[in-house]
Amino acid sequence: MSQPPAGLNDCLNLLKADRDEQKLAGLLLVTKFINNDDATSISAIYDAVGDVFLTRLLNTGIGKGKLVKSGLDNRDAYLQLAVTLLASFCRVPIIAASNEMLSKLNLIFEVLSSNLCLCIEECYEFMLLVVRGNSDGVRVFVESGGLSLLASKIEAFTDGSSVIEIVMRLVELVVSEYDAEVLFSKYANEVAVIVGSIARQFAVLHSNVKFEALHLLSAILSSKFGGPVCDALRVRKGDVWSDYVRVGVVAILQNRVAPAEKLHALIVAEAVVSIVGKEWFFGPMNLPGVEGSVVPGDRCVLLVLESSRIEIAVLLNDLAYLKFEASTSSSVGVVDIVSKERNLCVAFSLVESIVKMIASVAEDEGGVISESTFIKIINGLNETTGVILEYIQDAKVHGQRKGDDLLASVRVIGSYLAETPNACKEKVTALLDFMLSIEGEDEQSPFQAICFMLPMLCQITLEVNGCRVVASSGSHKAIVRCLIKLISLNRDDVKDGGLVYLACDTLMNVLLKREEISIPFDGADVAELSAMLVHWTKNTGDLSIIMMAASIAALVLDFTSEDALSRQSGFDSGKLAGLCHLLKRSLTLCEEDQSGEAETDLYEIVISGYSRWSKHFPYIEAAVER
Known part of the structure; x- marks a missing residue:
């Protein structure tokens, strides 16, 4: 066991004395005998000083209390001494974990908020040690206003300073241990300000702190509860935080760093793009405070x-x-x-x-x-x-x-x-x-994959070769299934277009080239699609929907007959009557000159189709001719 430094016992005797003057004299002497690695001596000094005197010393420095013979001239010295002692004592984990130290967080908040002390680094070091050491430290720090304090001060810190490093580790503790849902919703604005400053450190530093900043940005911006923070960042006017992130991401990706770090950089990049938009990929790379060649x-x-x-x-x-x-x-x-x-x-x-x-x-x-x-x-x-x-x-x-x-x-x-x-x-x-x-894990049949491919399918089916690819692979049947499901899922708002019209256009492109390519189409598909088209138009007065549905119906009826259609399971006389009503309605509306140019083209498709297959659909023919 190591021996205590010579002269320490005399100092301890002074620290244990009843009079404030003796304790102060002991504190001034004790700094000559110990170092920060001597936990045993630090603990002995802390026990000798006592928490009550430390609290009085701190309050006197703040201006809330008074030691014997203390005056205004000594207040700054007392405050600096108190803060230095607190930071030194808390380097011993058992002291940092004590509730006595936790109770002093609010006093240190007051010191920093009022700019009362020059020893700022020791204040933040004390906070970090206590918050990390006490099991309730993170909660007390956050709920006592710690994040608000950091947000109000962090932008003033010098890039790469010891203080900014301490603050970042404090933020890391909070992010990793506090309830993320509460943190990022209740304190979204404070976290957004902190993110802005961390982004700057990510850009300007060339030390390990750069990676600490990267990890913090990754943890905050990619959190599933981070939406409110992203919203707060989105509305920050004139803020260059995303520009700093761009500079930092480029620095990581263009240098030899571990693959895990590059992945973090991609995670951050993806999050920033989701916040500020795809324009983020192009922007200033040479920012104030960022050293390096022109990029x-x-x-x-x-x-x-x-x-x-x-x-x-x-x-x-x-x-x-x-x-x-x-x-x-x-x-x-x-x-x-x-x-x-x-x-x-x-x-x-x-x-x-x-x-x-x-x-x-x-x-x-x-x-x-x-x-x-x-x-x-x-x-x-x-x-x-x-x-x-x-x-x-x-x-x-x-x-x-x-x-x-x-x-x-x-x-x-x-x-x-x-x-x-x-x-x-x-x-x-x-x-x-x-x-x-292909199906997603939660899908019972293919649907989303077809939706993802519809824009491409619609484009390639403008040409005969594209239609041939679709028909020969049987992909037109997938398009039919997709269209049926889209209509069934969006019965109330399909008039907004989107994927429904995209599926309709794609299917129509293929069907219109039926004479140039072989299109296998079975009766069951015709029956199900026809029934859904009828249902789609049942309660709408939107001419574009009516004409689109009628055009597709007119094209698919080429592949069957009234007798064959009526024998399909589920296609009863009511559905046939509905199909008659749809086709007659489309023809009537166009004949009444209620259509525009687009609907006129669709009208021609309906008329042409009707002329081809009407003899095979006597019920529909009779209804139309009436």
């Missing part, structure tokens, strides 16, 4: 795309092994799969955001992206799409059609092909029917 404005988007592609390739390779190759007898970690799928969603989201960004740029015919950058992005997206298609091919080989990872893969493919429908044409054609058969 091109396209560096961020290219790095994010390349890093996302690599992350997607690695994650899909891991998932392919875990889900398709690993022995069923081996203990495949479900948690590992879930974690990889979650990270995959982040990379997928970034790729989709980049797709939307280049689509908007293409519509604007240029703008912030140069031609060379545009080509690089397209090449990167093509590579990424190829990687995803290989994963889907692997799933097809192993007969795996169900999974949120597969559904998300189709979503990304659909998003990109909506803008470039001929990309990876051969692979897409070979996998089209399989992609349309």
Whole structure:
């Protein structure tokens, strides 16, 4: 056991004395005999001083109390002494964990709020040690106004200072231990201010604190309860926090750092894009306080795309092994799969955001992206799409059609092909029917995958070759099933268009080319679709809906007859009567000149269809001719 420093006992005797002058003299002497690593001596000094005297000393420094012979001239010295002692004592964990120290948090809040003390670092160190050491420390800190205090002070701290490091560790404690739902809702504005300052440290620092800032941003912005904080950040006018994040993300992605850190950078990037929009990919890279060479404005988007592609390739390779190759007898970690799928969603989201960004740029015919950058992005997206298609091919080989990872893969493919429908044409054609058969974990039959692919399908079916691909793969049947479900799910608001009209247009594109391609269509599909079209228009006066439904009905009736249709299960005389009413109504409305140019084209489709098959539908013919 180590011996106490010589002379310490004399100091302890002074500290135990009854008179304030003796205690103060002992405190002034004791600093000569101990160091911060001597926990035994520090504990002995704390016991000798006593909490009551420490509290009196602190209150005197604040101006709330008075030691013997203390005056205004000594107040600053007493306050500095008190704060220094508190920070020193709390370096001993058992002292930091005491309720006596916890009770002094509010006094330290007051010191900082009133700018009473120059020893700011010791104040924050004391708070960190107490909050970390006491089991109730985080709760008391937050609920006593600690976050409000940090938010009011943090922007004034010097970049990279010891104080900002201490504050960041304090915030990290709060984020990791306090109830996230309460923290990010009740204190959203305070957290948003803190995020802004952490973002600056993320950009300007080149030390390990940069990674601490990255991890904090990742934890806050990606939290499932972080919505209110994101909303608060979204409305911060004139704030450059997202610009600082961009600079920090680029620094991480372009340097040799651990893959886990690059993943954190992608998580933060995805969160920021969801807050400020896809325009974030292009913005200032040379900000006040950020040292370094001039960085091109396209560096961020290219790095994010390349890093996302690599992350997607690695994650899909891991998932392919875990889900398709690993022995069923081996203990495949479900948690590992879930974690990889979650990270995959982040990379997928970034790729989709980049797709939307280049689509908007293409519509604007240029703008912030140069031609060379545009080509690089397209090449990167093509590579990424190829990687995803290989994963889907692997799933097809192993007969795996169900999974949120597969559904998300189709979503990304659909998003990109909506803008470039001929990309990876051969692979897409070979996998089209399989992609349309993929189901999410909670789906009982394919639906969302078809919806994701509709924009691309609608575009390729404008050409005969595209229709031939759809018909030969049987994908038109998937479109029919999707349309039926869309109408059934949106009976009250399908007039808003969207996916319903997209499905209608796609199906119509295929049906209108029936003479140039072979389209297999069975009676059951015709019956179910016809019944749903009747139901869709039953209670609407919207001419566009009526004409669209009638046009599709007129086209699908080419594949059956009235007798065959009536024999289909569930297609009774009432549904046939409804079909008659729909067709007659569409013809009547157009004859009354209530249609526009678009409806006139649809009217021609109905008239043409009726002339082809009316003899096979005597009931409909009689109703129309009346």
